[in-house]
Amino acid sequence: MNQNYDFKNIEARWQKEWIENKLFEVNEEQSKKKFYCLEMFPYPSGRIHMGHVRNYAIGDVISRYKRMQGLSVLHPMGWDAFGLPAENAAIKHGVHPAKWTYENIDYMKAQLINLGLSYDWRREVTTCSPEYYRWNQWIFLKLYEKGLAYRKASFVNWCPSCATVLANEQVIDGACWRCESQVEQKELEQWFLKITAYAEELLRDCDSLTGWPEKVLTMQRNWIGKSEGVEVDFPIDGMKEALRIYTTRPDTIFGVTFMCISPEHPIAERLCEDKEALRRIRQLQREPEVKEGVFTGKYAINPLNGERVPIWIANFVLMEYGTGAIMSVPAHDQRDFEFATRYGIPIKVVIKPERIELSEPLKEAYEEEGVMVNSGSFSGLPSSEGKKAVANYIEQKGMGKKTVNYRLRDWGISRQRYWGTPIPIIYCDKCGIVPVPEKDLPVILPDNVNLTGKGESPLKYVDDFFKTKCPRCGADARRETDTMDTFIDSSWYFVRYCSLHEEEALHREKIKYWMPVDQYIGGIEHAVLHLLYARFFTKVLRDLGIVPFDEPFERLLTQGMVCMESYRCPQHEWLFPKEVKEGKCIHCGSPITVGRVEKMSKSKKNIVDPDEMIEQYGTDTVRVFTLFAAPPEKDLEWSSQGVEGAHRFLKRVYALVYKHHEWLKNTSIGEAETRYLGRLCSLGMTEKSHSEARSAEESPILSLIHRTIKRVTLDIEKEYQFNTAIARLMEFVNEVYGYEPKTDEERIIFKFAIRNFLILLSPFAPNIADELWNAIGYHGFILNQPWPQYDEELAREQMIELVVQINGKVRSKIMISQGMSDEEIVKIALEDEKVKQWIIGKEILKVIPVKGKLVNIVVKG
């Protein structure tokens, strides 16, 4: 055994051993309970970053822990390999997206292996391989068969910089989520998936996801955005047709003073004489600041009171939601209020608050509930009852119907991009839209393309792809040249991991064994998009008979971001941490300004490269630091001194074992004790005398290791509190660091303690753990060991501090032995000299003992 902690050799050796011995390979074992631990797979951007390291370290601890608990653990990894950056690299550097992607994968895979992560690499999934994406195409065809994939022309978000269409979710504050360019509107024929068909179920099943953070469920519920209301037809004066609106506040219908329709509403052109104004309003559609409108010159009739109200076209009315037309009640809707104020439209109060009086004219809309007034026969009803009453009346009279609306829109999946899954559709002049027959899958993405990064899909110009024959009539036909949104790839990859080979992809038995994922771990940024789509696909696959579950992810852990302060030089802009020495820029010597602690990002250069850290300290140190610095779900502040602290801890562990390793190696402890050195299986059970067995029980080291096992186990079980679990391990090391066992018995106990300590350490720092495991005379891998058991009795400390409070303030602390009754501790407390001084001459009103460890004495005077 080397005297120094040579982490480089240790880590290289054990990582090689693990792979050579197929330690991480796992197959279905029907006799064992399974556990599926999954981390969100990365986009192969080139290098692993600290966010990945944290994500995968968390998953690795859970996987290793569960495996030692005796479960059959599936822990796979793969690559979300389609996407824009590969194409951007191709355009910029002339390298083919496939080459770029596969080279990145090779590099990053080596990095992951270097982190000591326990993946079964036989199951590796790469979404850009035909073996994978053929099933994207297969699922698409099934959706098409069921009418859940359809084509329609619509206005779409167009990013002029990326030259592609964006999903609603990819638009943030009117800008592209990737490059932040201003998004424009463009009309295109698009493929959509009918996720709205599952809106109700996706919403309802949120209630069953008890292992998910409430925050994520709230975001999903809001995203689905269910609302219940009524559609009502307002006849248009002088026209045959009626204007259909949607409202959730039928109780305010008597307060309608005008109507608004979206500028994209089909009737807008016919209603509005001023075409120039209509065009202007259309331009202002995504401007949230100003409410602009134009009066059409036409009037609608309120079906409830016969009032004639003007119809306006307004920029703030969305065509995609409800019916694209609204009834406007300025007294009780803030948006209508602003619009009415701006254009001098009357405001009519029809809801009165219960207690306060509304002072008219209103300063703002009153949107709360109240009592209906000025509402004909409905006057006097509270709003909640009024909503039902008016809705029922409208239905009875055939003026409209109760309706449920969702904010959720169908999922537009067409992308005018090369590096994605081809949509398996053929267009024939005679037969129209023809799906590619299943037997012809996969539709292979051709290699020989010319990438320009401009608007249309480059596949249009690849003749042997684009030009094809109609599978139905054999005539010349054209292929669909759009590719699929890459969110498709990540919507079902967790199912693909269940089977090893392509011929058994979507293998029902294997899926049934492994699915659902027991623990999913990833960033909060996927709270809505990826996680909602994955839930949607799971329900689709269920309806296709492939998965026997409603939900893919049993428990979800959203880990916090990895953050660091940023540095800025007045001359050299943002600086990497290593470009700063003693608060000065190493290039020009100017004093730097320190920015706030925020998410590591390339643009601010507040990043630390995992490779450099591993080179300097080793992967075990990096793992221990990231797990120790903060609980998993909270943000983690990177600290180079903190990393050194973690490294120091591992050096102490190494030094501790090194100091004793010679005799530890030569000391063997019985098989029974190896499993469980506790009261029932103490030394007394072997050939030792009863008195010696008792002394073992009272050994502080034996008690310490049982206590450590207990606390580490509970910390992991209780919401994965790895930071406190590691703190327990540090306490153990601190306590035994200077300890020297003297008797044979003490040596056996010490070996038992070290042995179990190494097992407890192994999920966090697996390399050093296996190294030391072998150094003290064991063979093989800790991962194959069972997780140690603890004994409640022994885990309890023998002596505890009795805290005595007087009127709630701590006045004395007395060492007593553990397990005393409340009567006993009260007696001890009252006899304590310090306590006596405080209560002398005072009346004792009450004495409250707490669980044998605290006494509060309440006195008067």
Added chain:
RNA sequence: GCGAGAGUGGCGGAAAGGCAGACGCGCUGGACUUAGAAUCCAGUGGGGAGACCCGUGAGGGUUCAAAUCCCUCCUCUCGCACCA
């Protein structure tokens, strides 16, 4: 604006309603060393000579006892934001 979460030493963070500050970083002192680094040992919330007093964003409340439960307010972070 709406919704969610969070405010604890110099810092990261601990505390089933029961000793606030575990563990780590930093700092201070000591040991080792020619010296430094590394390592080891001890100390480290604030005030006070001391007995003690004060301390978990602010202010109230419940309780024998509150960082923890309730009310009001402040600050910060995140998400949503014309969804009728």
